[in-house]
Amino acid sequence: MSSVSGAIDWEALKQQLRHSQHVLSEEFSPSPEMTNRLLKERAKTLATVQEDLQERTSKDWLLFLIAGEVYAVPPEYVVTVIPARQIAPIPCTPSHIMGVVSYMGRMVSIVDLRVLFKLPQKGLTDRNSLLIIAEETMEFGLLTDQVIGMHAIYENDILPTPEYLGGPQSDYLYGITSSQYAVLDAARLLADPKLIVNALG
Amino acid sequence: MGKYNESLRKRLLVAFTAEAGERLGNLADRLAMATPPVDPALLETVYREIHSLKGASRAVALGDVEILCQAWESLFARIRKNQQEFNQQHLELCRQAEKMLHHLIKHPDAKAPDSLPMLCIQLESDSLATGEPDASATFPQEEAASDSAQVLEDSTSPLPPIGPVNSKRRLKVDVTSLDTLLFHIEDLQQSKLEAVQTHSHAEEAANNFTEWHRHRHNIAIACRQIRQQSEHLKQAIPDEQQTLLEFSDWVIDYLGQWEYRLSILARNAEQVARNIATASEALHLEMQNVLLLPCNVLLEGIPVMAKEIAQASGKQINLTVEGDSLTVDKRILDELKIPLQHLIRNAIDHGIEPPSERLVAGKSAAGILSIDFSQDDASRFVITISDDGRGLNADKIRNKAVEQKILNEEDASDLSDQEIYHQIFNSGLSTSSMITDISGRGLGLAIVRDNIEQIGGQVQLESTPGQGTSFSMRLPVSMATFRALLVKVDEFIMAIPAQAVIRAMRLPLESVRTIENRMTVTVADRVLPVWRLAEILQLDGETERRISGTRLQTVQLYAAGKDFCLQVDEIIDDTEIILKSLGPQLIRVPNILGATQLGDGRVIPVLNPQDLYQTACATAHSSITMYSEEAPGQRSKILVAEDSITSRGLLKTILENAGYEVTTANDGMEAWSMLRQSDFDLLVSDIEMPHMDGFTLTDKVRRYRSLSSLPVVLVTALQSPEDQERGLDVGANAYIVKSSFDQVNLLNTIRQLL
Numbered sequence: 001m002s003s004v005s006g007a008i009d010w011e012a013l014k015q016q017l018r019h020s021q022h023v024l025s026e027e028f029s030p031s032p033e034m035t036n037r038l039l040k041e042r043a044k045t046l047a048t049v050q051e052d053l054q055e056r057t058s059k060d061w062l063l064f065l066i067a068g069e070v071y072a073v074p075p076e077y078v079v080t081v082i083p084a085r086q087i088a089p090i091p092c093t094p095s096h097i098m099g100v101v102s103y104m105g106r107m108v109s110i111v112d113l114r115v116l117f118k119l120p121q122k123g124l125t126d127r128n129s130l131l132i133i134a135e136e137t138m139e140f141g142l143l144t145d146q147v148i149g150m151h152a153i154y155e156n157d158i159l160p161t162p163e164y165l166g167g168p169q170s171d172y173l174y175g176i177t178s179s180q181y182a183v184l185d186a187a188r189l190l191a192d193p194k195l196i197v198n199a200l201g
Numbered sequence: 202m203g204k205y206n207e208s209l210r211k212r213l214l215v216a217f218t219a220e221a222g223e224r225l226g227n228l229a230d231r232l233a234m235a236t237p238p239v240d241p242a243l244l245e246t247v248y249r250e251i252h253s254l255k256g257a258s259r260a261v262a263l264g265d266v267e268i269l270c271q272a273w274e275s276l277f278a279r280i281r282k283n284q285q286e287f288n289q290q291h292l293e294l295c296r297q298a299e300k301m302l303h304h305l306i307k308h309p310d311a312k313a314p315d316s317l318p319m320l321c322i323q324l325e326s327d328s329l330a331t332g333e334p335d336a337s338a339t340f341p342q343e344e345a346a347s348d349s350a351q352v353l354e355d356s357t358s359p360l361p362p363i364g365p366v367n368s369k370r371r372l373k374v375d376v377t378s379l380d381t382l383l384f385h386i387e388d389l390q391q392s393k394l395e396a397v398q399t400h401s402h403a404e405e406a407a408n409n410f411t412e413w414h415r416h417r418h419n420i421a422i423a424c425r426q427i428r429q430q431s432e433h434l435k436q437a438i439p440d441e442q443q444t445l446l447e448f449s450d451w452v453i454d455y456l457g458q459w460e461y462r463l464s465i466l467a468r469n470a471e472q473v474a475r476n477i478a479t480a481s482e483a484l485h486l487e488m489q490n491v492l493l494l495p496c497n498v499l500l501e502g503i504p505v506m507a508k509e510i511a512q513a514s515g516k517q518i519n520l521t522v523e524g525d526s527l528t529v530d531k532r533i534l535d536e537l538k539i540p541l542q543h544l545i546r547n548a549i550d551h552g553i554e555p556p557s558e559r560l561v562a563g564k565s566a567a568g569i570l571s572i573d574f575s576q577d578d579a580s581r582f583v584i585t586i587s588d589d590g591r592g593l594n595a596d597k598i599r600n601k602a603v604e605q606k607i608l609n610e611e612d613a614s615d616l617s618d619q620e621i622y623h624q625i626f627n628s629g630l631s632t633s634s635m636i637t638d639i640s641g642r643g644l645g646l647a648i649v650r651d652n653i654e655q656i657g658g659q660v661q662l663e664s665t666p667g668q669g670t671s672f673s674m675r676l677p678v679s680m681a682t683f684r685a686l687l688v689k690v691d692e693f694i695m696a697i698p699a700q701a702v703i704r705a706m707r708l709p710l711e712s713v714r715t716i717e718n719r720m721t722v723t724v725a726d727r728v729l730p731v732w733r734l735a736e737i738l739q740l741d742g743e744t745e746r747r748i749s750g751t752r753l754q755t756v757q758l759y760a761a762g763k764d765f766c767l768q769v770d771e772i773i774d775d776t777e778i779i780l781k782s783l784g785p786q787l788i789r790v791p792n793i794l795g796a797t798q799l800g801d802g803r804v805i806p807v808l809n810p811q812d813l814y815q816t817a818c819a820t821a822h823s824s825i826t827m828y829s830e831e832a833p834g835q836r837s838k839i840l841v842a843e844d845s846i847t848s849r850g851l852l853k854t855i856l857e858n859a860g861y862e863v864t865t866a867n868d869g870m871e872a873w874s875m876l877r878q879s880d881f882d883l884l885v886s887d888i889e890m891p892h893m894d895g896f897t898l899t900d901k902v903r904r905y906r907s908l909s910s911l912p913v914v915l916v917t918a919l920q921s922p923e924d925q926e927r928g929l930d931v932g933a934n935a936y937i938v939k940s941s942f943d944q945v946n947l948l949n950t951i952r953q954l955l
Contacts, residue, residue, distance in 0.1 A: 086802060086803060086804055087804075088796060088803070088804035088805055088806065089693065089806075090783065090787065090790060090793055090796070090806050091693070091695075091738040091739070091740060091792065091793065091806060092738060092739070092790050092791045092792050092793060093787065093790055093793075097786075097787065099804075100783055100784065100787070100796050100804060101804060102387075102391070102781075102796075102798045102804050104384045104385075104388060105383060105384030105385070105386075105387035105388060105781075106384065106781060106784065107781045107782060107783050107784045107795070107796050107804070108784050109783060109784045109786040109787045111786075137785060138785050138786065139784060139785055139786070140784065140785075140786045195786060196786055196787075196788060197786065197787045197788060197789070197790055198788035198789050199789050199790060199791045
């Protein structure tokens with residue numbers, strides 16, 4: 001029906017219909033061998049799909065933005081997301097420590113990943129959020145430009161960090177996805193003694 | 202079914218272990234402290250506890266525990282029956298039995314130690330006793346048990362079934378849920394502040410309609426005129442105008458509704474804020490009470506620990522406790538556990554002498570170790586831990602301090618013995634072998650002091666050679682009673698723990714002297730070092746290092762055993778704070794003790810005075826040049842009090858253009874409070890202002906001692922000679938009438954006055 005200018009070519013249509021009917025009747029009265037073959041084929045296809053699904057298990061990750069780059073953290077390390085307000089600077093701390101905030105009656109230190117990863121910095125806006133992450137004994141917040149939300153990432157979509165990305169962040173990266181999300185290794189970040197401030201008096 | 206029973210037993214076992222742990226803890230401490238003749242009340246307690254434990258162990262089918270309790274009970278039964286004295290041997294048996302019981306309960310499913318049957322036999326037969334053969338000892342166990350039960354019932358003082366009866370009903374609460382509750386209450390306080398903020402925003406928004414009222418009036422008039430005109434001329438209103446007219450009508454109506462809604466919102470917000478405030482304050486207050494615990498919880502396990510240490514070092518001690526019923530905030534007590542253990546260990550290990558040495562010195566063989574709790578004032582209490590041992594050796598500390606280059610020889614010999622004793626708290630010192638000689642605890646005493654200071658306390662130490670040492674810790678009763686001085690430095694607000702603050706002083710610049718490139722000031726005949734707080738904390742960065750005014754705001758501190766002064770920009774307030782740690786990532790930040798949240802929600806750092814002193818000493822000398830003379834072009838600070846926005850803006854612009862630093866106040870009241878808080882060189886004030894007029898303000902300024910010489914310029918629309926006279930009467934230096942008000946006149950006047 002490529003032509004819209006003329007009237008409908010009824011004859012051609014009817015012929016097409018007849019042909020389709022013929023093909024259908026052929027297909028739906030298959031010989032036993034053919035049935036067998038078809039079933040086998042289908043079983044194979046199904047099996048492949050199954051295999052594919054197994055390979056492509058996905059997990060939800062929490063995505064956030066820092067200096068225009070998308071980062072992902074495993075949600076099991078995330079305590080909460082709160083607006084970046086009232087961060088109290090603490091004198092005599094290294095530059096990657098932005099300060100502390102009060103959360104649930106306790107003080108939580110805030111790490112500025114932009115300093116740690118040597119990313120460009122700009123002032124805080126309303127959209128800045130703090131992502132508090134924790135494991136058993138360690139807890140701190142990460143300053144983000146914006147928290148995007150939960151997003152499924154296929155396990156096999158996470159590729160090892162390329163060599164050329166040997167920047168300061170590669171220490172804390174679990175990998176990079178094909179869509180260029182930097183997947184953070186929260187456990188390593190939380191366990192890094194370099195991030196801890198413990199000056200002896 | 203078997204499975205069910207098994208899981209039930211497991212659950213019961215958990216409950217039993219908890220119960221037994223508590224009973225035993227108490228028992229062990231009391232046995233450890235006991236010496237013959239034993240207080241009959243203690244015997245009753247021990248007896249009662251064993252009996253309860255026996256019953257409980259039967260319920261969870263802990264046969265070994267039951268057997269031991271039974272044997273133990275029979276010991277008591279026999280003593281009672283024969284009216285025997287409870288002697289040292291009995292006490293020793295009891296202690297062994299308690300240890301065994303502790304072991305059995307700790308490992309409920311393990312095989313009982315081989316020594317159990319022997320101990321049971323000893324308990325039952327009182328094998329060490331020499332008295333006539335005891336009938337009950339030969340009784341089969343079952344009967345011994347019933348016998349002892351009999352004794353219990355026959356006992357003259359009827360015993361309550363479980364534990365002491367308290368007229369007040371008490372409830373055991375999981376500590377973690379208590380902590381969570383506390384956090385929530387603190388969060389609620391934050392919500393309270395936010396609600397107040399929301400209310401003021403809503404109110405501000407509603408009040409902003411005043412401006413609109415003026416426009417509305419004009420628009421309504423214009424609309425009416427257009428309509429009347431068209432009616433008058435009998436001409437239809439053009440479409441464009443019609444659209445505008447309709448829009449105006451709609452806007453007037455729409456904004457009218459909004460004004461109403463906003464005023465309702467503001468009122469509701471006020472109500473919400475008030476409700477939250479009431480709830481939050483009530484909860485906070487109640488929580489303070491809930492958190493109060495008697496000090497004896499702090500002592501759990503201490504007597505046993507003390508006994509063990511003494512035994513291990515071949516010493517004898519008598520531990521006494523006084524005043525442990527005093528109630529203190531649980532959070533304070535939690536922080537005291539470790540310091541207390543350190544001090545007890547030190548006292549026994551190094552204070553108290555071995556029995557032979559004591560006897561030679563004419564002391565009792567057993568050293569006396571006492572822990573006293575006493576209320577100091579409404580908000581503070583004191584724990585004193587003292588021993589009657591050999592005391593500290595000042596010369597030894599002196600030598601070591603010199604050896605470690607912590608003191609130079611001259612200083613060391615100049616310092617009094619008491620001052621020298623305080624060196625043992627020095628963390629720099631205590632890592633050395635020297636402290637090992639004196640306390641053997643390495644960093645121990647430094648940690649003790651750190652812990653105590655963290656919770657707003659102070660440690661004092663007294664020692665007399667040959668007579669003993671005593672540590673007193675003065676601490677707040679409640680976490681909320683930590684007072685702090687809020688200071689402003691380089692736009693930052695910080696808190697200094699009040700216990701370290703001696704006084705706040707505004708010093709004339711001339712009083713600051715420079716000795717060997719260091720700033721000093723003489724206060725009450727003493728020369729004290731002065732440091733800029735901003736410099737110690739390295740806050741300066743690119744900011745201007747300028748001191749305005751002729752005075753230096755300083756705070757005199759006493760920390761690390763030293764007096765010193767810090768220069769700050771401003772003193773904001775003296776307030777109560779709750780000190781919090783900075784979280785697990787910031788374990789220890791130099792110069793910073795922790796952080797706190799102020800009433801308005803701001804989080805600010807709390808400074809560590811001791812560190813400040815040390816950092817200051819390590820920092821190269823302060824930049825003196827900025828103080829030694831008035832910096833050229835230093836700007837005078839002028840406060841402008843004026844209620845009209847226009848006049849205020851005008852005055853500010855004129856004065857700032859003339860090179861002055863201008864601060865503005867919206868009325869006399871505000872100006873009055875600003876004048877007292879910070880330094881100004883001159884006041885320019887309107888006369889007619891709400892809350893407090895210019896006359897009253899001037900009068901107050903003249904009557905206030907530190908402000909009495911402040912130049913005051915009144916600027917006003919009032920031009921009657923009477924007013925001018927009144928202005929001069931109350932002490933204004935100049936009176937400028939607005940109608941004759943021109944820049945030159947004003948600036949000339951100010952220049953003359955400054």
